[in-house]
Amino acid sequence: MQPKYFEVTFSGLGGKGVLTLGQILAEAGMQLFKHVSYFPNYSPAMRGGESECTVIFSDNPIASPLTFNPAHAVVMDPASFTTFEMRLKPGGIIFCDDSVISAKGERNDIEVFHVPASEKAIELGDLQVANMVLLGAYIGKVESVPVGMLERAVTKRFQGTRRESLLELNKKAVREGNLLARKP
Amino acid sequence: MQPKYFEVTFSGLGGKGVLTLGQILAEAGMQLFKHVSYFPNYSPAMRGGESECTVIFSDNPIASPLTFNPAHAVVMDPASFTTFEMRLKPGGIIFCDDSVISAKGERNDIEVFHVPASEKAIELGDLQVANMVLLGAYIGKVESVPVGMLERAVTKRFQGTRRESLLELNKKAVREGNLLARKP
Amino acid sequence: MSTSEQKKVLVCGKPELRTGFPSLYCPGCHYGIITRVICEVLEELKLGGKAIGFAGVGCSFGGAPISIGIDWASCPHGRAPAMASAAKRIHPDALVFTLQGDGDLGAIGLGCFLSAVLRNENLTTIFLNNAGYGQTGGQLAPTTLTGMKTTTTQQGRRREDGFPFHGAELAAYHKAVAYSARVTVHTPGNFKKAKRVLTTAFQKQMSGAGYSFVEFISACPSVWGMSPVDSVAYIQEHMLKEFPLGEFKNIDSIYD
Amino acid sequence: MSTSEQKKVLVCGKPELRTGFPSLYCPGCHYGIITRVICEVLEELKLGGKAIGFAGVGCSFGGAPISIGIDWASCPHGRAPAMASAAKRIHPDALVFTLQGDGDLGAIGLGCFLSAVLRNENLTTIFLNNAGYGQTGGQLAPTTLTGMKTTTTQQGRRREDGFPFHGAELAAYHKAVAYSARVTVHTPGNFKKAKRVLTTAFQKQMSGAGYSFVEFISACPSVWGMSPVDSVAYIQEHMLKEFPLGEFKNIDSIYD
Amino acid sequence: MTKGEIIILDDTCKGCALCVEYCPKGCIQISRDKFTRSGALLPEFINPEECVACGTCGNMCPDFAIEVYKFIDESE
Amino acid sequence: MTKGEIIILDDTCKGCALCVEYCPKGCIQISRDKFTRSGALLPEFINPEECVACGTCGNMCPDFAIEVYKFIDESE
Amino acid sequence: MADRMFMTGNEAVARGAIAGGCRYFFGYPITPQNDIPEFMSREMPKVGGVFVQSESEVSSIYMVYGGALAGARVMTSTSSPGLALMQEGISYTAEIEAPCVVVNVSRMSPGIGTGGQAGQTDYRMVVKGGGQGGYHCIVLAPWSGQEIYEQMQLAFHLADKYRILCFVLSDYVLGQMAEAVELKELTFEELPDKFWALKGTDKKDGLRYMHTVGWLNYGGVISWHEALLKKFKRIEENEVRYEATHTDDAELLLVSYGSTARTCAKAIEMARAEGMKVGLFRPITLWPYPEAALREAALKAKQVLCVEDSNGQMKEDVDLAVRAQVPVHYLGLWARNSDQPNGLIFPERVFEEIRRLL
Amino acid sequence: MADRMFMTGNEAVARGAIAGGCRYFFGYPITPQNDIPEFMSREMPKVGGVFVQSESEVSSIYMVYGGALAGARVMTSTSSPGLALMQEGISYTAEIEAPCVVVNVSRMSPGIGTGGQAGQTDYRMVVKGGGQGGYHCIVLAPWSGQEIYEQMQLAFHLADKYRILCFVLSDYVLGQMAEAVELKELTFEELPDKFWALKGTDKKDGLRYMHTVGWLNYGGVISWHEALLKKFKRIEENEVRYEATHTDDAELLLVSYGSTARTCAKAIEMARAEGMKVGLFRPITLWPYPEAALREAALKAKQVLCVEDSNGQMKEDVDLAVRAQVPVHYLGLWARNSDQPNGLIFPERVFEEIRRLL
């Protein structure tokens, strides 16, 4: 059985694909939860700046799509790690790409989940899918939606677009990430 | 001795020169009274419409340059006559160009002073100076400023302008109007 | 010649589209003559019932709608082309035109007009060039002649006030304009030519040729400080030197 | 040839006027190359201390002031020429120029720009033509090529979206413009030409010749959706077909 | 024989005198004593015999204040 | 003998690869493992011997990320 | 039940407009609402409509004005500086009573502000009327994708019903956030024909129409303004909308609109979970303002906290309602989590403030 | 004693500006203030200044903005629709804190209104801020030629002192009416150099200046707004101006500004002559609004009558001050003597209302 409420914030530098992660996750959650919200925060007028997005799944109406202290965070750059290590709810989990984030964290009341996302992505042949590796890992651990649903959302995202050729690679990255999380 | 307060409204159709009358009168009064106000009301965006202006002389500060019920009015067209006959203060005087205004008035508590202004102007050679005849007559009767001062104000108005050639005619019209008022 | 009966026929009266309202214009203002040109051309083309006019801010803001009996909107200063663009997109079969003064089109509305042209709007613009701001009492307009005195160039228009603005030529310069001409109504012959030109302009719109533009040189006796008769002479002697008459462009379609 | 000592000399580095701030532009954006052109020309003319730039809304709004170390104001969308006009009237000895995108100058600011020209302002305008709205993410600009896809013309620019806007030619058309040219920086040779052209433009202003105008064709890899290298090829193959390079006007004074 | 006739509508005429200027036959003249609504002097049709009903005065009157009539021989 | 040298400033380079494109001598190449600040791949100066210190790469770098040096014979 | 669709607030604007019968969109790019014109440029032709990219917001509003007079359901959307440029035109639509819809996806101001991120600083421009004055526009302030979708339809109806400009006031947060929206098509009372529309064809009644000046339409200046006031009165009597939740036992009343009201709702959830008696009063129409209802709710509670991502805009209307009878606190943009443009007011911060006050 | 000169209110604007050091005037014709640019076009060159006729009010405000950044004392004047077009620009001057003066000779609105006659409908646009929000401008509201002449000088001083846009709000009646004005040149405290001015020459401190975005100047969005709020606070503390006459024993307090306050003054003369205890409270700064002083005066009197040639604009600020503690009546444009554009509110009509209320 799924619990009734999930919240996660993805954070990283523009161009790294964190907003995409949120959109795909939200899409996947739509089938399973009565209420889903997605909120991206970035500088529309500046490329390459910090961006983050929050996805909430709930069976009750979502009062606000914003949360300052999420239970889960997926971070792709060192600054985001520092920020979300601070902001995370006690008992929360922070997922980080440990290929690029060396900090290990100070808090004892949260779990830091290390994913060698960039390494894995390079291994898969394209650094650009590091985000998908992280997403797969996140879902593997938190299990808010089944990985199959996530893959279908990935398919929906890429199919029929200019970037359809990247679909399989992205799905593979999700699966590999998922495995990384399930392993331990 | 001059009383301390005069108010007069000039009214007529645009192009007839009622605003000029007010400006000249105000200019003349400047020498004699501590306080002078002039307020013209016309449609800046439409030519030939109704226009009026009010001049107030006073030795005390003038609370407002507007008065709905002036003591004196000088009117140059029939509609203005009707309007100001109604608006005049009891005991007031309305000066009208009886060459163009045939109405004789209904009120008993005001004086209607008839001036054959247009007739006199045509006699002087130019219908355009009918306004000056009326001004002269008004001053002849009300004596708020000496006619000499008024003439100096007329001179100031025309001297050095494109219309300087009309100065003498205008001064003459003022004098003739003045005589018309003094006669009885 | 027999001494037969004679019939009295009206050869020139009020056009049907001319409403019964007296004009709001000053005595001798050529806007009144242009009113006739517009009415007669619309009637001859049978477009009175299909026309929507957009009058700019200036003397024709109220003046044109009140006197020409078609659908009208009076437009905020300079914005007639934007309003007309929307109307034409919504009613593509209507004849949609703007009527704009030289301040309205050449100053505040220059960008709005050229942008309508740049969007390939299928409109007609009637441009009233009286070399000044009539409605507000005679300030400098983009079209004011060099050296001409206005209330804001009291020593005459100088270098640093710019050169006179040429609407018809600028319109013709643009690829999206199918037709552009400059006319006057200061002589009976020019009055007739003006009618022909405006007819062509409206036809261009109805055939989808592209933007059409007609500039009228128009006397403004009040602001020029001249009698109506002297104003006519001023047009001949001064205005036409700076603003030559003629068709500057006449093509069948801008898309060829 | 002796085996004498060798000295290492800097032949190309950061121009002095280039501040230490990293640019705000996307990777491969030609605005960065144009930044060098501007810095080097100002330095060569020794005008860095006399220059006031007015940057329009667009990618160079903050991008230019941050990277070029002269006096600057960033301007509301389209209004740089009005702000520059005032500054130049107040400081006639300064070198005052505007730096405006194609949306900024060709759309919202078209009237403001042409009116500055019509007032005979003694300014220089640097016009950045990247065929789209960079800052807002790739919408149709007046300069967008026919058929080119943008986020608001997703099937490609059509007839009813208008023909591409030609800034340099339109500027040259105006009597008050003394100098107008179109350049690119997409090859080293064109980079050098661009410097010569901008030098001339600034000199025209300083000699009071009249308005001067330089249009830069500039690659926008982000919005064009191409790599920086492909964008260079796109300029050569597509942009230059619609927008020919060259000087369109070069006169000594507009007052002769 | 008179070919034309004009009627000047004194309630709309503004006294601009353009008709006087434009009539090729000198048929119109400004009066000395008749006034328009706004107080200007009215034009008068003074040479009916000369009028050729060309319509010029009517066309050129900015205030639509002239009606021009032509006399047509019915037998023609 | 080497005529020129370039220094690529890896803190400002954005990895656009224009320098690679413009170098007439093929002296520059995108690396496979060095990254720019924002995570793109950095260019490398691979053929120092060929460099003629023409300055092109420096001029054309939008990010002022290349310094070009020329070796000048002191005795000349 | 109608279909549900996951969409951003900006997309809800566009889809809601189409559901509301809008077929003509005139607009100019500006962050953070570019996806609205982009969507419209793609979708309008599919529903037989027209999208025109204007050359500026000044032109946008005049295209809207012209289109409204031509009888169509027309709209534009923009963000703060763009809306400022429309003020003259908005005043003209009020004069001639041209029905139309304007969406403002507001961003931080003044000036260029943050270039397109969160901010609710436009309250006065939108609600008090930033153009040459003497008029009102209806202002709807949705707080969710669903409300946006429905209020867009309502906006077109109200605009036509009262011949007035109807604003929908969104913001960066609402525009960006995505939620599931039920594609509910609202039905409204039938409205009379736009007999006054300019079509360039002979009207049913054979009359031509001209729209020149407002006062002439009513015979005089006073009559015109009296007619406007009467209309405004009718709207004030019939169209006030608000939502009051948890106000019955509230000892602290939060007043907030738009995305910030969502933030407050979450903060209230947190506070209620800890037993604090907090309620929310959310004006849905900012004009007409639910003054009486707010006063009632405020007097019942012991104190009021107005929350707005701004520096003191709506507070004036709250003060007008409350009349200094209970204290009114204000939590403004300084409650953001960061000084940088991407700062936001989070529910946790509002909760903190609630705790401080109770 | 300084010379006295008979002049209209519009001429007093121009002469006062020159006395206040204004040397650059940028403006566009619009009734009823055309005599201001006309005067300036003639006189500016004589005092070594420059007059530029802009192509529109949008450009006027940006010329003013550019001129202000160039370090000069600059101004424009306009009337209602023209001011609406300046709203975006006004907001930009607030962002970058560019000191300048804008005169609004208001006319009846909305839309084209009466084309240039009496009206005070612009209160909200001027006082509440019609542009993208979060800012204030100082608003001076003179009621005589003398005050206009002096306030123009004050306006330039305050603008420079606080780096803010200062409005002088005149109207048709004030602009047209002529009175004797004493040509008094005011002296003010010395102000520091405009070190930040763009001159295209190396600065004393060797730095170049750039004016790009407000928040960067202060390091962040919150910091920027806090700095603005602090400045606004300083102005509220130091620059409130008003005049209270006959308020000591008043049983009815008239509240009015600008030309209408003159009308009220005369009505009060008439009422006092008949023994009625009426006083006048005249805000001279409309922002900052003399709220506390007004509340005090209002509470002392038994009731308040707000008089304005409008349909309910300033009333909100009066209500905010009075807090419903005494009744506030309103006499608006329907008190005009005529329905036609040339209608006016006369002293006699206000007197009638006073009699009705007492």
Ligand SMILES: Cc1ncc(C[n+]2csc(CCOP(=O)(O)OP(=O)(O)O)c2C)c(N)n1
């Ligand atoms: C926004 C705005 N600015 C200014 C005005 C004032 N105004 C009314 S008419 C006019 C100028 C008209 O000149 P032009 O366009 O040449 O028309 P004309 O009166 O000469 O026919 C101006 C500036 C206005 N109504 N609205």
Ligand SMILES: Cc1ncc(C[n+]2csc(CCOP(=O)(O)OP(=O)(O)O)c2C)c(N)n1
């Ligand atoms: C009044 C106003 N409208 C719209 C915008 C939004 N905006 C910012 S940049 C821009 C377009 C920029 O395009 P362009 O001028 O071509 O410059 P580029 O970014 O391509 O260099 C727009 C519309 C704005 N800031 N202000």
Ligand code: SF4
């Ligand atoms: S001011 Fe000039 S253009 Fe206007 S109506 Fe009078 S004559 Fe005609």
Ligand code: SF4
């Ligand atoms: S969006 Fe285009 S113009 Fe703007 S910085 Fe990026 S590449 Fe350059």
Ligand code: SF4
């Ligand atoms: S042209 Fe017309 S208006 Fe002028 S004088 Fe003749 S009849 Fe009268």
Ligand code: SF4
């Ligand atoms: S119709 Fe011709 S001839 Fe007859 S009066 Fe008129 S202009 Fe003269």
Ligand code: SF4
């Ligand atoms: S051109 Fe400059 S920014 Fe681009 S890759 Fe080369 S060094 Fe880096």
Ligand code: SF4
């Ligand atoms: S200086 Fe010239 S040769 Fe040397 S690397 Fe750069 S472009 Fe190549």
Ligand SMILES: [Mg+2]
């Ligand atoms: Mg004109």
Ligand SMILES: [Mg+2]
């Ligand atoms: Mg661009």
